[in-house]
Amino acid sequence: MTDKNLRFLVVDDFSTMRRIIRNLLKELGFNNVEEAEDGAMALKKLRDGGFDFVVSDWNMPNMDGLTMLQNVRADDALKDIPVLMVTAEAKKENIIAAAQAGASGYIVKPFTAATLDEKLNKIIQNMAVHA
């Protein structure tokens, strides 16, 4: 049974994309969603605490998603939070770099609601196993 109270942080510089993901999460039953518009703001919010899951874009001003992910994994307080990358960057090198940096999943834009649902559930099941 999935905990619908999981607190999400959606990170993307495009408000349209944040809104799409927020709505999709709502449809999946997750209403506890906050937003950040770049990696730096996301990291600040994460360090304030309370987040269970991050859905992040890659290409953003100030701090990109990969750097944010690396910072999260290097921070003892944050390192276990799942980070799902949702990005238009579709090169093999990107996917490898994200995986090496410790991404929990990788979705290429444009994506469908079913893809987000599937990847999200896979990560949440893993969380339950390792909890």
Place this chain on the structure above:
Amino acid sequence: MNSSLDTNEKIVDHLKWVTRVLHSCLSELGHDQRLQQASHGITNSKDELNYIISKTTQSAESTLLAVENAKPILENLSANAESLHNLWKQIPEETVTTIANEPVIHHALKQTLDFLNEVPDQTASTQIYLTEILVAQNFHDLTGQVIQRILQTIETIERETQQLLGDTPASKEMAAKPSNNLLNGPTINPQKQEDVYVNQAQVDDLLAELGF
């Protein structure tokens, strides 16, 4: 010390001379005109791309807002149909028998219950279509990223062209040259253009003036 200053001055003078020669060559060959034309075109392209960004943003945002507003209406519709259906299921047995003896009411009730029963499935299908509309708005993010990149390229070209043109004064005639054809597409910059009618009231007024 003095001799190195002298050398520097000589180099600067020489560079000035080379630049002047380059500019006069460009202008003799007529390239300055062409470059100015290109430069004007570049500026227009920037405005046009910004217009695309602004229109697609507006469009994606109003679509998202409409979807967000429609979803709870469907949820209510579904929940209300279900509770109304349950309410009818609770009517006492003897009333059911009475209704059964009234063919018109009996038929109307059956149709109503069938309808109420179908509403949740139909709203669920509509919700799926709404989600498709929602997700389809990701075009805004993707095309936006590409347009940003094109804008950066155009800005580089613009800088290079300006440097090549140097001090050549921009020809007013070229910049102000009105396009006198009838296929100009959407108006990108209504405030910069004369004789464009961007709202229907203006169009109606003009038509009225013309006697239509």
